[in-house]
Structures are given as C-alpha cells and as structure tokens.
Amino acid sequence: MTTELVTLDIRDGIAYVCLNRPEKMNALNYAMFVAIDKTIKHIAKNRNIKAVIVSGAEGNFSSGLDVKSLANDPIKGIPLLFKWLPGNANLAQRVSVGWQRLPVPVIAVLQGCCYGGGMQIALGADVRIAEPTTRLSIMEAKWGLLPDMGGLASLRQLMSKDKALHLTYTAQVLESEQALNLGLVSEVVNDAMTRAQTLAEQYMQTSxxxxxxxxxxxxxxxxxxxxxxxxxxxxxxxxxxxxxxxxxxxxxxxxxxxxxxxxxxxxx
Missing domain, CATH: 1.10.12 (Lyase 2-enoyl-coa Hydratase; Chain  A, domain 2)
Structure with missing residues (x-):
C-alpha cells in the first residue's frame, strides 16, 4: 500500500511506515492526517504484521502541523477536529492514539526535526529511538495553539506535570540528549532505523x-x-x-x- 503522503512497506512481519512529504519536512496537512489514519487502519486489519516502525522521509520525522495550509483552507479544520462524542478520538487525535491501539509494538525512528504534531505522533509510539542530531519540541504554543492530538495520554506517563507544563508553555526545542533525560525518547543512537529493526525482531521472538x-x-x-x-x-x-x-x-x-x-x- 502506497499513497503520495505515506508509504507502507511490509517485510518479514514488520510494517515500515514513512511520512512522505519531504519538501515540507513532512509537515502535516489535512491530506496527510487522512493518509496516516488510513494506514493505521490498514495495519490493524493485517494479522501478518507483528511490529511497526514509523519514520519520516529524507532525514526529518515531521516539522509538525502545516499551519499555512490549514490557514489557507480553514474549512478543513472541521473534519480534522469533529467527533461524535467528546470522549472519542477525532482525526487529529487518531494519528497519535491510533498507534497505541494497535495490538503490536510500534517504534518511532526520530531524525532531524520532530516538532508539534510530529512530536504528538511520536508520543503515540511505544518506543522512540532518536539520533544525536534530532531536535524535538512540543511546539504548539508558538503558533497560539495547544497540544490537542492525544499525545498528552503518553506525556503524562513519561514525566512529571511541572516538566510537561514547562515544555508546553515555552515550546522549547530540545536536543536529543535533553529529550532522553526528560523521558521524551527511549534511546539515542547513531543509526535509529537499524536499532528499531533490531528491537522489532527482538519483540517478534515472543508470543x-x-x-x-x-x-x-x-x-x-x-x-x-x-x-x-x-x-x-x-x-x-x-x-x-x-x-x-x-x-x-x-x-x-x-x-x-x-x-x-x-x-x-x-x-x-
């Protein structure tokens, strides 16, 4: 299964998902939200998949929400945020919490920038492997927004409330080692994809x-x-x-x- 904005390659029981909008540093427009959501649903139906690795194309995970694209077409905000019941996940939230609902391990490979909505997607993974040059930020406040993509479900389990508030208030950009010390990432290695593949294969050895x-x-x-x-x-x-x-x-x-x-x- 391949779309313009998200690629899915299944090999040896591992689903390799790649956010594929490199000319915009894999920024999230409405169509990309839809593509990610469809990819998660596709994986959920495939019983041959035993692990998932999520990455971004050409050296960046995601620069976050494409604010300009949504500002130019604000009507897209309606289907992005709409939900039938307050406790349900809307489209914007499903691209984060959807990974948690898959019954298989999900590993995020973080390279380059991982900002805002990109950070929210990464927080939906079970394990986050970053490279030394990765930069991470809960950046929504910089654009006058609040984090509303469901990443808080994981963030509240990773760090104390005061630290989460500080990072969200300031939209601070963290180096990978800082993110590791705060618990935002699981490991920092030189080759995140190779490490993710090793972990996926290790997880697949058990039931x-x-x-x-x-x-x-x-x-x-x-x-x-x-x-x-x-x-x-x-x-x-x-x-x-x-x-x-x-x-x-x-x-x-x-x-x-x-x-x-x-x-x-x-x-x-």
Whole structure:
C-alpha cells in the first residue's frame, strides 16, 4: 500500500511506515492526517504484521502541523477536529492514539526535526529511538495553539506535570540528549532505523498474544486505579492462557528453551 503522503512497506512481519512529504519536512496537512489514519487502519486489519516502525522521509520525522495550509483552507479544520462524542478520538487525535491501539509494538525512528504534531505522533509510539542530531519540541504554543492530538495520554506517563507544563508553555526545542533525560525518547543512537529493526525482531521472538495483552493492559492501567489494574491483568492473563499461541509456547519451552519463539498467526 502506497499513497503520495505515506508509504507502507511490509517485510518479514514488520510494517515500515514513512511520512512522505519531504519538501515540507513532512509537515502535516489535512491530506496527510487522512493518509496516516488510513494506514493505521490498514495495519490493524493485517494479522501478518507483528511490529511497526514509523519514520519520516529524507532525514526529518515531521516539522509538525502545516499551519499555512490549514490557514489557507480553514474549512478543513472541521473534519480534522469533529467527533461524535467528546470522549472519542477525532482525526487529529487518531494519528497519535491510533498507534497505541494497535495490538503490536510500534517504534518511532526520530531524525532531524520532530516538532508539534510530529512530536504528538511520536508520543503515540511505544518506543522512540532518536539520533544525536534530532531536535524535538512540543511546539504548539508558538503558533497560539495547544497540544490537542492525544499525545498528552503518553506525556503524562513519561514525566512529571511541572516538566510537561514547562515544555508546553515555552515550546522549547530540545536536543536529543535533553529529550532522553526528560523521558521524551527511549534511546539515542547513531543509526535509529537499524536499532528499531533490531528491537522489532527482538519483540517478534515472543508470543504475539502476550505482547498484545501486555500493551493493552499497560496502556489501559498505567494511570488507572489499582482495582482496574488488577482486574485487567487477570482478564488478560486468562485470555492468553487459553489462547493457542500460549499452548505452543509452553510446548516449545519444554523441548528447547533457547529456540526463538515462532508464533502461529493470530492476535490476542
């Protein structure tokens, strides 16, 4: 599946998603929001995909919202922000929280600039790998806006409220090591794509049912009550224990504990 603004290449169980608007540093216009949303939905329907790597074309992840394009066509703001119920995710929010709802690990490869809406998309990933020259910012306040793409769902789990407020108030541009110290990125390496591929392959050695259950449980329970956490853990464990991949994993461990896990198709 390939569109003008987002490319999707599936190889060996890994979905490589690339934001593809390099002439604008992969800035987000309305059409790009639509393309990302469609790509996430496409991945969700493909049971052969076991991990996702999200990157940006030609050395930048994303410079954020293309404010000029939306200012020139403000009518596009209506479908971008519209939602049937206040608690539902609108199109702008789905390009961030959509990655969290996929039942597979999602890794963001961050290069060049990762600003504003680009940072919100990256926050939707499970792991963020940055290169030393990457620059990151929660930049919406610079344009008189507030972060409204759902990235706060992850940000509140990554750092204290005062630090999140400071970064949002100031729209400060961070170097990758600063972002690492604050928890905005998971690792800083010279070759982020190679590291992301290594991690994806490592994750794929374990049961896809277990990974899906772990991601679901942690994302839903991280900021919930202890009762919600305990209930969700128990329900998730039961589903995994009765699943066909759990039985296969147990047999494999008995026969050869060092052999990499090769799951049958099927998600939790």
């Amino acid at each position: 896809p049912d277990a990974l899906a259950a772990i991601k679901h449980s942690i994302n839903r329970s991280w900021s919930g009550s202890i009762r919600q956490l305990l209930s969700r853990e128990s329900l998730s464990q039961i589903k995994v224990l009765v699943g066909k991949n759990r039985v296969i994993a147990a047999i494999r461990q008995t026969k050869d504990p060092k052999k990499p896990y090769r799951p049958r198709q099927g998600w939790w």
